[in-house]
Amino acid sequence: MKEPFFVLVRPQMGENIGAAARAMLNFGLASMRLVDPRDGWPNQRAVAMASGAAGRVLDNAVVHPTTAEAVADCTHVYATTARSRDLTKRVLTPEAAMAEAADRIAKGEKVAVLFGPERAGLENDDIALANTIVSVPVNPEFASLNLGQCVLLTAYEWRRHTVEAEPARMEFAGTEPASAVEVQKLGDHYEERLDEVGFFFPETKAAGMKRTLRNMWSRLDLTRADVQLLHGMLRQILRRRDAVERDDGQP
């Protein structure tokens, strides 16, 4: 098992169990355990909410009568809770907890994360079974995360610490970055045509204006498609202008 067990402790509404399965699977997690679900198991409302691939998370979920039994084989247990609980225990952010959980699992440990029932959250007897508390750093003046949101954020942090996501990439839709020579030729094209219409005026400022324009083209990170578009735009404007001038009877 290369992932933590997400243990829903005494969950009440089937819909929320289904939503938790979806939230888990969104971030690649599929190992759910259930402690004494209020409406029994299996639960059709859970299945209806999960639907599709997340339904298989429910199919594979194992039900235990008590929290102690649900975590019996785990070497480290995290308990998610918002409030301070009158228990002396280490408290981690979801980020730190999932980074640590990934390390533990890589070393062969079995890890569980406890999530409490919708209304009241985990009881102190559940938390006393955990090694570490996980607390989402919410706005202290408005802390209203529900079960599904707590599962979502924890699963998100799991994936963030196990699957390398590129923090930044460039999406190229059927094109690629323009080369320097392409950008240079684009600059030549605009400079020549603008020179012809007297854009670089007065003469004393022409060199600076040209440099500003060249600098803009380089700065814009143009694609080949952009360069073609900008060439075409300029050509078409000039063609249209020439046509209008001919209509006006000018030479």
Next chain:
Amino acid sequence: MKEPFFVLVRPQMGENIGAAARAMLNFGLASMRLVDPRDGWPNQRAVAMASGAAGRVLDNAVVHPTTAEAVADCTHVYATTARSRDLTKRVLTPEAAMAEAADRIAKGEKVAVLFGPERAGLENDDIALANTIVSVPVNPEFASLNLGQCVLLTAYEWRRHTVEAEPARMEFAGTEPASAVEVQKLGDHYEERLDEVGFFFPETKAAGMKRTLRNMWSRLDLTRADVQLLHGMLRQILRRRDAVERDDGQP
């Protein structure tokens, strides 16, 4: 304005607008803009879902007829979208995007984050107005984030990059860490009583066993309350045992 505007583009269900307000406020964000909400504005279902403090986020939300007008005053616009969109654009994770947004806002920029309607997400015309795409790194085989979840994760990343959360802390419930001398005296107490009952046997292994026990006490990060409890447990066991022995008529 020291935070980004979260712009819900053509949101459909009032409940989802209310849930977005709650998700934002959970992470300290209160600046919402709405583009052409399907069921008009104000929306009683949105208010019912938000309730309490999150209702004020809705009260202060500004409605715009088009996305262009909603972002007109912003110097950088992020668009959240799951799919690749046939548009050449930079793509960031929520983490990288919110870190960058925090930098921009600290420098005085105005930043908007676009969220698409529930069913279809943002249209390409909306995305073309954005400088940068934000894409949550979900499981490619199961990507089913809804509007509220997307707002939640983005708001979470905003807070993670702006409010310093302690990644790890110790929660002490009415107690504090034991000092070395307290742990040492606890070790003395156990060692003496265990010595009296012949626990450190055979003699050749006694030193090693005592070291192991001392090491355990130090490793456990005991609190003062733990130390008192462990002293009391040992005393009570000995008292009870002595009483039993007296009952048995032994000397």
